[in-house]
Amino acid sequence: MGHRCCTKQKVKRGLWSPEEDDKLIKHITEHGHGSWSSVPKLAGLHRCGKSCRLRWINYLRPDLKKGSFTAEEEQIIIDVHRMLGNRWAQIAKHLPGRTDNEVKNFWNSCIKKKLLSQGLDPKTHNLLSSRQRSSNKVACKYPSLSQQSSFTVFNIGSQARDTDNTVTMNAPVVTFPNNQTMAMQIPCSEPQNPNAQNLNDSTIYPYGSSPWKIHQILPGLGNMYENPCIWDANAIVETFEEPRVEGLQPPQQQQQEKEKIWETAEDKIEMDASLESGSFDLGLLESTLTSAAMYRDMSSMDDLGWNF
DNA sequence: AATATCCTCAACCGCCGTGAA
DNA sequence: TTTCACGGCGGTTGAGGATAT
Incomplete structure (x- = not known):
């Protein structure tokens, strides 16, 4: 079931087309988003307001930072996550131009594996038990951190x-x-x-x-x-x-x-x-x-x- | 070259908090 | 006090591209 605003009328789902993006960008740059629930109608989009909001925040906003995460950003994510846990929105606030979704995806697809490959529990950042470590041998695409085995003293x-x-x-x-x-x-x-x-x-x-x-x-x-x-x-x-x-x-x-x-x-x-x-x-x-x-x-x- | 498997990430889902009526 | 609309958030999904077999 979709959101209430989506059930009122038929809305398109899935990936956004360039035309839809253009409409949304044009509408928001000219009028601001105001109430998101009214954006689809005003912008001529067959999407739900929530979808428009998400698309704007995560992808179309002009102040978004494009490109891969830097090593420094990665370290910030790890450090803040160590203290706040999966509070992606809070973590993203420490990374100008990055969204919570982006941070979350990066964590799940990359950082988590790195930590596991270092023998660290991604939830607690503590060392895993030897049994956990052996069951978590993950190939790490980004070897830089996993090579730092000598830092396991750092816990x-x-x-x-x-x-x-x-x-x-x-x-x-x-x-x-x-x-x-x-x-x-x-x-x-x-x-x-x-x-x-x-x-x-x-x-x-x-x-x-x-x-x-x-x-x-x-x-x-x-x-x-x-x-x-x-x-x-x-x-x-x-x-x-x-x-x-x-x-x-x-x-x-x-x-x-x-x-x-x-x-x-x-x-x-x-x-x-x-x-x-x-x-x-x-x-x-x-x-x-x-x-x-x-x-x-x-x-x-x-x-x-x-x-x- | 074909197929299977893995990986990334955009988008969706559902819950929650807030404020207005 | 209750109901509802809305925005925000974290968890999850699945399409499509990359890589392995």
Whole structure:
């Protein structure tokens, strides 16, 4: 059964013809889309409004980025997915010009296989058990990541939404080889977006534009750090300053807020994320985690420079 | 060259949240 | 309070192209 708007009249389905595209583009550039349900009639299309919307958003929009995903985009997807799961629309927001559908397809057709070939569970980003690994030997068309077997020491936990709506998070663990130091990019204090008034605003630290400085991680076992990254545990990394933004709550208060949300992790952070209750701010989580994820700019694992 | 299998990705499906009536 | 229309989202499908046999 189609959508209600589609059942009212006969609508065409399937691939769009160039003529249909032209009609839709012409209508929207001249009049805007307004109510999508009225677009087909006004544009002279025998499609349902939802189909028009999808076609415009995913394919015809002028600001869409064409072409393959870059290595950097791919890493962003992996990093954000690690923290947000299959929230494609949220992930796509970190990739200007990319759509949720595109990101989802790329994930399912490529990244997922890469992670499996690395012995990582694409859902949790954790290492698969040896049994799971052996049953997941997948030919990876893109060998770059799978060749980085030495990075299996790098294991970040991630969230999984359980059926009872509890978000379970494994504490992120970055295991550094003993006696190694490592350059790591973490955020410095000043947000670049002058309009940002609120830490909850994820635009403060958009990928690629946030201020980072290189820190050195001491040898040993370090955990991804707290501030503004919310992980802690017993991190053996140096702290960095709280972002200074006008109108922010005092750090102490922020800390209390965070403590409401997060329970201290040892190996695992479990929190009651009853999303409907409103006690859990997904936006805050996301923006914070996104900031937290910035360490990924060591992303390019090739740049890490382990000295084995 | 023919056929089978795999892979990609555009499009659809169905559910959900929101706001208006 | 209920109903409905609508937009948005994530999961899934299937056509068609690419690759393997």
